[in-house]
Amino acid sequence: MGKATVIPFGPQHPVLPEPLHLDLVVEDERVIEVIPQIGFIHRGLEKLVEKRDIHQFIYVAERICGICSFGHSMGYAETVEDLMGVEVPKRAQYLRVIWHELSRMHSHLLWMGLGADAFGFEALFMHCWRLRERILDIFEATTGGRVILSVVNIGGVNRDIEDSELYAIVDKLEGIRGEYREICNAFVNDYSVASRLVGVGYLSQEEAEALCMVGPFARASNVAYDCRMLGRGGYGDLENFQPILSDEGDCYARVKVRAAEVEQSIDIIKELVSKIPHDGIGEKSKLTPPDGAMASNVLEQPRGECYYFARGNGTKNLDRMRMRTPTSQNLAGMVKALEGCELADVPNIILTIDPCISCCER
Amino acid sequence: MGSFKLGKMTLRSLFGKPETVLYPVQTRPMPEGLKGHVSNNIEECILCGICQKRCPTEAIAVDKKSGTWTVDGFRCIQCGACVRECPKHSLTMEPTYTAPALTKQTHTEIKPQPSEEELAAKAAEREARIAAAKAAKAAREAAKEQEG
């Protein structure tokens, strides 16, 4: 038994895309305790809701996170629509879901690249990001932005996608699927990847449930919860939606769950495109949220369930807007998964949780 | 079991065309509808200031007195709110990005001052309006007196 040493990890570390600080208490090479710390990039975006009106805040909500930017604007808009009782046309709901699933694909591809980089597979990283670029091109062509789309408004969406263009997108995605399978083959079947990830950062289903974890992190521990199951908005019309689960609970399972979710997203887009109605894309709502009304809503972001809360005060500004992002919910799980691991596995475990600290702090 | 799972892809990359372009020499084509920068057709603009009010970043400044419309390209986030809100549709989103610059600068459009003839026409119109109002009033008064 060695002496306990504290190793500070982050906020700037080659493996971390975002500033997260961990105090790792290690004995020899084994981590025995982890104390996470965030708060380096708190921007007070929730406070900004008092200065920007409900329509302007969409653009603020998008900037909470650069990866799930579309999800945040969609979740925010849905919550405020709930608050004011606005009906959104089906086509606008479908388009939102299509963009949201595309952003899930690009987020997962980005994450897979970072993961590959963390376990030292540089070529795989390049290929993942090359593929991600194709999805950004679809965004660019359909919304005019690559990451920040600014396409949602309260009451609908700003831009329509022509049907012919939708079919072209599906064709493009089928092309991506082929190349994606090759990459997946490397992730799922390559022995070097497996030797680095199998059995690392294990969390049982009981632990995952007790720690209230969400997203692919929880689904890799066999927790059957995915907000898309709730059938909100366009998700309600999916024929048969089953969350992708794995009962292995280790880092490798998390990679596999995400890898399968990308293909699932392609299927969802394909299904929605085949039955998209033509009832308009909605108009910007002219209502103001009533005084004291409250609404809460959940949306499945690429990283897991995101909770939104809004309270109106009778003016065009909201009184309070709250986004509880998946990463802050998963922090407890991350601490648990890190306990007892090898020091060299810390980067892999952190990355397979896919922390998004900007989301977490807002 | 086995290794070199990326073999096919690697070989393809080896002999295929590179994914990237030689940036300053070559540029990617800008898709139509790309949100690059805002431009204003000042001829049609009525300097109502709605864009200024709707802008989430306060990047637009409209001065009705001096007839100027100013956008700070470094504050603008290309959300397109102003373009959608413009009542005269004088604002458009151009698919080219603002060029990089060493210092922050704003872009100002000046509403051309109306020419002599236009001023004269406007004045004549005003005269006509006043005359019409006067006539209408006289008629009203007459009606009132009759009533009284």
Add this chain to the structure above:
Amino acid sequence: MAFQSTFTPIELGDLLNLTRAKHDAGYRFAQMLCAMANEGVDLVYSFMKQDDEGTWQLENYVIAGFDPQAQTVPSVTGYFLSAFPFENEAHDLFGVKVEGNKIDFAGRFYQVAMDAPMAVISPEQKAAREKAARIAAAKAAKEAKAKAAAGEAAGEPAKSEGTSKPAAAAPAPIDPEAERAAFEAKIAGLDPEKAERMRAAFEVKLKKRMEEAAQANATTAEVTPAPAAPADDIEAKRAQMEERIKDMDPEKAAKVRAAFEAKVARDAAQKGGE
């Protein structure tokens, strides 16, 4: 599968019992949040579970008006460890004291420059809240007025046509408070300097209007025919002036009109100053 979210008010003392019950019933802890209320802080705890019918219930429990200076809130990390980021956040950003947090950072979870930055009620939020209150007050006043008018109307038909006419001709009393409330609602959200200027101008105008209304009340009966609607009464004096100047040429008339307006405003201001 459906989704339903509910809000239920609870007392601070019931929090731990509720949390234990939710924990034992297999609920998932969704989140905890703080929101600045008019007095104190509102705490919202959310739990989620799929009920027997397959509906996903998102249950929000609201503790209203928690006083961060005097009270402390017990930690729920004993039941749900995943609450620790939110409780630290509540402490760092809202100044809510949490007792017994399992992973307590004692105010160092968020590296912010000041204590409890989210607890500051910004001028914008204050203005918005006051505006909301004023709108509510104006609405209530309007409803009360409408009720009174309805009562009057109900009582009226008994009187004869001749006697009821002067009553109808008399301008509706200007309720300065209601007017002021409506005006304040209009200017809330403007920057304070401008709002101040506008308020001063408004007060002058209101005074003038009330005087005019009083004068019109006195003069309507003998000089001018009874106007059809009370709204026209405000214009009574102006109408007299218009009568005087109607034969002048328009430029001069405009000048006289301006002078008249200025005089009225000045008088009102003087009276206001006294």
